[in-house]
Amino acid sequence: MSNFIFGRYLPLNSVVHRLDPRAKLMLSFFYIVLVFMANNLVTYGILIVFTLAAIFASKISLGFFLKGIRPLLWLIVFTVVLQLLFSPAGGHVYFHWAFINITQYGVVNSGYIFIRFLLIIMMSTLLTLSTQPLDIATGLSSLMKPLRWVHVPVDTLAMMLSIALRFVPTLMDEATKIMNAQRARGVDFGEGGLFKQAKSLIPLMVPLFMSAFNRAEDLSTAMEARGYQDSEHRSQYRILTWQKRDTVTWIIFIIGFAAILAFRRW
Amino acid sequence: MAISFEHVTFTYQAGTPMAQTALEDVSFNLPDHGYLAIIGHTGSGKSTLVQQINALLKPTSGTIKIDDFTITPDTTNADLKPLRQHVGMVFQFPESQLFEETIRKDIAFGPQNFGMSPEDANELADQMLTTVGLDTSYAERSPFELSGGQMRRVAIAGVLAMRPKVLILDEPTAGLDPQGRQEMMDLFEQLHREQGLTIVLVTHQMEDVAEYAEQVAIMREGRLVKFGDVQEAFGDPDWLLANQLDVPRAAQFAQQLAKRGFQWQPLPLTADQLAEQIAEQWRKRGTDHV
Numbered sequence: 193m194s195n196f197i198f199g200r201y202l203p204l205n206s207v208v209h210r211l212d213p214r215a216k217l218m219l220s221f222f223y224i225v226l227v228f229m230a231n232n233l234v235t236y237g238i239l240i241v242f243t244l245a246a247i248f249a250s251k252i253s254l255g256f257f258l259k260g261i262r263p264l265l266w267l268i269v270f271t272v273v274l275q276l277l278f279s280p281a282g283g284h285v286y287f288h289w290a291f292i293n294i295t296q297y298g299v300v301n302s303g304y305i306f307i308r309f310l311l312i313i314m315m316s317t318l319l320t321l322s323t324q325p326l327d328i329a330t331g332l333s334s335l336m337k338p339l340r341w342v343h344v345p346v347d348t349l350a351m352m353l354s355i356a357l358r359f360v361p362t363l364m365d366e367a368t369k370i371m372n373a374q375r376a377r378g379v380d381f382g383e384g385g386l387f388k389q390a391k392s393l394i395p396l397m398v399p400l401f402m403s404a405f406n407r408a409e410d411l412s413t414a415m416e417a418r419g420y421q422d423s424e425h426r427s428q429y430r431i432l433t434w435q436k437r438d439t440v441t442w443i444i445f446i447i448g449f450a451a452i453l454a455f456r457r458w
Numbered sequence: 459m460a461i462s463f464e465h466v467t468f469t470y471q472a473g474t475p476m477a478q479t480a481l482e483d484v485s486f487n488l489p490d491h492g493y494l495a496i497i498g499h500t501g502s503g504k505s506t507l508v509q510q511i512n513a514l515l516k517p518t519s520g521t522i523k524i525d526d527f528t529i530t531p532d533t534t535n536a537d538l539k540p541l542r543q544h545v546g547m548v549f550q551f552p553e554s555q556l557f558e559e560t561i562r563k564d565i566a567f568g569p570q571n572f573g574m575s576p577e578d579a580n581e582l583a584d585q586m587l588t589t590v591g592l593d594t595s596y597a598e599r600s601p602f603e604l605s606g607g608q609m610r611r612v613a614i615a616g617v618l619a620m621r622p623k624v625l626i627l628d629e630p631t632a633g634l635d636p637q638g639r640q641e642m643m644d645l646f647e648q649l650h651r652e653q654g655l656t657i658v659l660v661t662h663q664m665e666d667v668a669e670y671a672e673q674v675a676i677m678r679e680g681r682l683v684k685f686g687d688v689q690e691a692f693g694d695p696d697w698l699l700a701n702q703l704d705v706p707r708a709a710q711f712a713q714q715l716a717k718r719g720f721q722w723q724p725l726p727l728t729a730d731q732l733a734e735q736i737a738e739q740w741r742k743r744g745t746d747h748v
Contacts, residue, residue, distance in 0.1 A: 202475060366554075372514045373555040376547040377616065378539065378571030395567070398557035402602070 202321045207437060208250035209322045213331030215438040219445055220319045226445075226452055227311050234455040236307050242448055243314050250322050260317040261310065268309045275302040325357035327430075334432055347426055355411070363404060370399045459525045459544060459623045459656055461488040461511060466520035468506055480506040482680045484520075488673065493650055493657045495667040495688075497703060498677030504660045505550070507677065508626045511658065512545035513538045524624070543572045546622030550629050553609035561587070561604075561612050562597040568620040579619070586615040591641060607638045614642075618649070624656040625649065631663065639663075643670060668692060668706040668727035676703070692727050708732040 203209075208216075230236050247254060261268075278291075279298030287294040320328075333350030340346050371381060374395045381392055468481040480503045488494050496504045509515045510522055513529050522529040527541045549555070558564035565586055566579035574582070584594045590611040596604075601612050614630070627646065631639040647670050649655045661667060667674060667688065674691035676684040678701065684691055692698065695705045695713060705713075708729050712722055720739060726732040 204475070369549065370555055372509070373547070373549045373552065375514060376512055376542055376545075376549075377555070377568040377620065378542060380535070380539070383535075395555075395557045399554050402557075403554055 200320065201324050202252055202256070204251050204322075206249060206251040206322070208246065208318065210435075210437065211322075211441060212432055212434055212438045213323050213327040214334055214432060215434070215441060216319055216323055217328070217331050217335060219441065220315055222445060222449075223315050224312055226449060227308050229452055229456060231304070232455070232457045235452045236304070238448060238451055238455070239311055240307075243311055246318060247314070250318055252318070252321055256321065257314050257317055260321075261313055264309075264313060268306065271309070272302045272306050275305050325360070326354055329354040329357055330428065330430060330432060345422075348422055351426075359404075359407070362407075363400070366403055367396065367400055370396055370403075460490045460492075460523075461624065461656065461658070462486070462523045463510075464521045464523070466510060466517045466522060468510065468515060469518045470506075472518055480680050481510070481517075484680075484682045486675060486682060486685045488656065488658070490525075491650075491654045491656055493659070493670060493672040494675060495659045495661060495671035495673070496675045496677060497661060497664070497667060499702065502677040503680040504677050505628055506680075507675075508547070508628055508658055508660055511624065511626055512542050512547055514547070539572075543620055544622055545624045545626065546617040546620055547626045548614055548617050548628065548630050550632060551610075552613035552617070552630075553606060555613055555616070556601040556609060559600060560598050561601050564601055564612060565616045565619050568616055572620060582619050583615070586619045587612075589618060590615045590645065607634055610634070610642075614645075622655070624658065626658045626660075628660045629662065630659070631661075631666070646670070662704075664692075664704045664706040665708075665728070668708065676701070688727065689724055693725055695725070 227239060230239055247257060276294060276298050279293065279295055279301055284296040285293060286296070286299070323331075329350060332353065333346055336344070336346045336349070375381065377395075379392050379395055381396070382389060384392075463484050463486050466481055466484045467479070470476075470478045470480055484503075484507065496507060498504050506515060510517060510529070511524065513522075513533065516529060516533060517531055519531060524541065524545065527544075529538075529541075556564050558567060562580055562583045565583035566574075566576065569579040569582055570576060584597055587594055587597060592608065592611055592615075596608075596612075601609060604612065610630075617625070625646070630646070631642050634642065643666055646657060646659070650657050650670075659666070659671060671688055674684070674686065674688055675682055676691060683701070692706065692709060695709055698705050706727050708731065709725055709727050712720070712726050712732055712735075715736075716722060720736070722735060726735050
């Protein structure tokens with residue numbers, strides 16, 4: 193479980209960590225747009241330099257990002273191979289058999305897909321590694337505020353989100369504890385055939401659900417006892433403020449955007 | 459089973475920025491059929507230490523020997539299963555490990571994992587139910603219908619059913635009422651005495667340590683700062699207080715009495731020892747005055 197890096201927070205002190213979560217969320221989204229606009233070597237080169245610079249600024253070692261990619265490796269390989277084998281005809285045909293075509297077009301496209309995956313995973317890993325889950329929740333709810341005008345219960349959604357995020361580590365701990373207890377009773381997790389592995393999950397899942405339900409009930413009682421009311425306008429303890437560094441980061445991204453517009457193949 | 463630790467160090471998430479050393483250079487020897495209490499503050503490494511004994515956590519460096527089993531950082535999981543059968547582990551709030559439809563099935567789960575036939579395991583389950591003080595009529599009921607204290611008994615029966623030779627107890631009486639606590643501790647004492655189980659007890663209850671344990675290990679910030687028999691470890695109340703550890707209530711009382719002219723040899727740690735020494739000193743005084 194400790195190998196699973198995606199979605200984890202790494203407490204360090206860097207410019208990236210200190211950026212406003214709203215800025216980081218929007219920038220991540222903007223970055224994905226950029227990744228899909230890039231379509232030749234120069235533009236992808238710009239993005240790679242961009243991404244490496246962001247990682248460098250976060251002071252997180254590159255090894256963490258490579259570790260983060262590992263669990264998604266098969267998905268990437270699968271997509272790339274699919275793209276490689278089943279691209280529509282175009283350019284030089286290298287190989288042809290029945291319905292399989294490996295064409296120049298396909299090779300180039302699968303290369304792009306691979307780079308896109310890599311870049312997006314790297315950047316979203318950077319977002320979660322450098323932002324506390326609760327900050328992400330606060331940022332999201334702040335960004336969703338305009339939806340209040342169309343009667344979306346933004347505050348309730350934000351509360352749900354932050355509770356869900358808040359209890360991820362708690363449930364992880366609980367799961368580890370239960371796994372240890374069952375292991376001490378002779379269960380082998382992650383060993384044997386598929387059926388045996390699935391069966392070994394029962395002694396983990398039943399107690400985990402039991403405790404999650406109990407915890408949810410206790411939590412809601414505790415919240416009500418302290419006067420929590422749904423849909424009431426709530427103030428916040430941590431107020432997000434837009435800083436100069438957020439503006440500067442945006443400017444850098446917009447320059448990158450301009451560069452990609454200039455160099456992309458139209 | 460005898461347990462020995464040789465320079466055991468353990469680091470959580472070694473090799474990452476979150477690395478945290480929980481045990482540092484811990485060495486001790488516990489003889490077969492021993493009763494060891496481990497005390498120390500929250501976060502001093504007690505739970506980490508006991509999880510090394512059945513290799514749920516493997517040392518980052520150092521060696522652990524449990525009879526013929528040797529655990530080193532390179533030991534693989536396949537080698538560990540026989541060890542886990544011999545080392546029963548009762549975690550904090552063990553009732554959270556219950557999952558089966560009936561109590562009998564839940565208790566029989568452990569022994570079946572170690573290769574016992576379902577019939578034998580069920581029979582053993584009923585037997586264990588009586589051992590922990592529950593009626594066999596409970597066997598067909600769901601464990602989730604029980605009260606917290608009863609659930610804990612069932613969970614402990616589930617561990618005892620594996621017939622371990624070493625029993626590790628991580629705060630087994632936390633959250634129980636005084637009577638339940640007494641019964642639980644008496645049960646462990648009985649298993650220790652009658653079946654020769656080696657017991658390792660993690661606790662904050664100094665009274666239990668004084669009453670039941672033979673040896674004490676005191677942990678502080680991942681290090682073993684004291685290891686010895688109970689009288690030795692508790693003989694110096696000032697040292698305990700300086701390390702923010704409680705002194706058993708009987709010993710506290712004895713210290714108060716010492717200011718009023720009582721003399722202790724040695725310092726009584728349990729209510730019984732205290733009563734005995736007071737009685738003796740009164741008898742002497744009585745004869746003096748007459």
